[in-house]
Amino acid sequence: MSTSIGFIGLGIMGGPMSANLAAAGFAVAGYDVHRPALDRLTAAGGQPCARIAEAVVDADVVITMLPDSPQVEEVVLGEEGVLDYAKPGTLLIDMSTIRPETSRRVASLGSTRGVRVLDAPVSGGQQGAIDGALSIMAGGDERDFRAAGGIFDVLGKTVVHVGPHGAGQTVKAANQLVVGGTYALVAEAIVFLEASGVDASAGLEVLAGGLAGSRILELKRKTMVAREFQPGFRIDLHHKDMGIVLDAARTAGVALPVGALTAQLIAAARAQGYGDLDHSAVLRVVEGLSGVRAWFGHPGFSV
Structure with a gap:
């Protein structure tokens, strides 16, 4: 597939999700602070990155799967973060589970950089991530949701656009x-x-x-x-x-x-x-x- 994906956060959920995307033919460049997670991505056919910038700079889509709001704020909004390197028109899909107001803030600041944003947390646990059978609840613009359809189809079985920015987290x-x-x-x-x-x-x-x-x-x-x-x-x-x-x-x-x-x-x-x-x-x-x-x-x- 022509779409390139930068995937940030390759843990219990992000690891199998990124592997499924690589197996589906997407060009996946991933970043994680833990070396074993990068090694697993390599084994799955993805490209490991030593810095966030490497995973983001050439990506059409950036996916983040992080533990909590502070990590999303640091990785996306912080210095040397996603918004510093994402090219205009990039679609940022945050699949972490965080506060709705954090998602709205990310979307607002993303728009000032020309970055489209969806909050798309998931349910289904580790096995759902492995099986590509997650439930995905997405908040954001309907057009951006449709644009992410090919990616969501790989990751989940129940995929619903539930409303504007922050609605996915709610x-x-x-x-x-x-x-x-x-x-x-x-x-x-x-x-x-x-x-x-x-x-x-x-x-x-x-x-x-x-x-x-x-x-x-x-x-x-x-x-x-x-x-x-x-x-x-x-x-x-x-x-x-x-x-x-x-x-x-x-x-x-x-x-x-x-x-x-x-x-x-x-x-x-x-x-x-x-x-x-x-x-x-x-x-x-x-x-x-x-x-x-x-x-x-x-x-x-x-x-």
């Missing part, structure tokens, strides 16, 4: 609200079933096939019952995202009482040292509230 915040709350309720269901002497695996299998069914029950019920919490999406990151949810809700002037409780459960998981575990490890906090420590000695226990 929808992602809503996504994290629902995901966090669902994990908390599934955790409570497991504790309730086990304390009642019911086989939690059998019980959750029934729930997954009924009105209580969800993607989380489909994908995570077995590992949660087995207390296997290898990270697909870490508690630390979900804690950050719930801060975005509550801040955005305050800005919108709405109350999210269940969301606030969910944020506290996730914060407790982080405070108790589970930040590097999968966000399903909120189960440990729910167990602790009932005085249950079922994970110790559990045959399936794994961090």
Whole structure:
């Protein structure tokens, strides 16, 4: 393909996403602060870069996939950042999960440099990134969204233009609200079933096939019952995202009482040292509230 892509941030999500784009025939030049991430891009057929400028200067499209708003501000808006080197007409697609106001600021400053901007956070976790099956919620100009269609088709299965700049981040915040709350309720269901002497695996299998069914029950019920919490999406990151949810809700002037409780459960998981575990490890906090420590000695226990 003729489109050249500069990809900044080659971690758990950005790594497989950039690899899929290279496999699809895009010319991908990538930058990351960690050498192993660059080596993986090389193995996937991409071009590793030692500086942001190298990845950006000749790119038609720049994609950023970074941990949080401060990193996006530094990489995009800071000295020697993306906007210092992107040529006029470049399409910048920020696929990080950050504050909506940060996305709007990036779009505003990008326009002064002739750079088109989309905020396009994703849902689906590491496996979704590997499989090219992410959900992508994009905010920005409709024409820019259409221009990114060939790229989004490689990365995701559900791709929706949800509104103007910042709207993608608002929808992602809503996504994290629902995901966090669902994990908390599934955790409570497991504790309730086990304390009642019911086989939690059998019980959750029934729930997954009924009105209580969800993607989380489909994908995570077995590992949660087995207390296997290898990270697909870490508690630390979900804690950050719930801060975005509550801040955005305050800005919108709405109350999210269940969301606030969910944020506290996730914060407790982080405070108790589970930040590097999968966000399903909120189960440990729910167990602790009932005085249950079922994970110790559990045959399936794994961090």
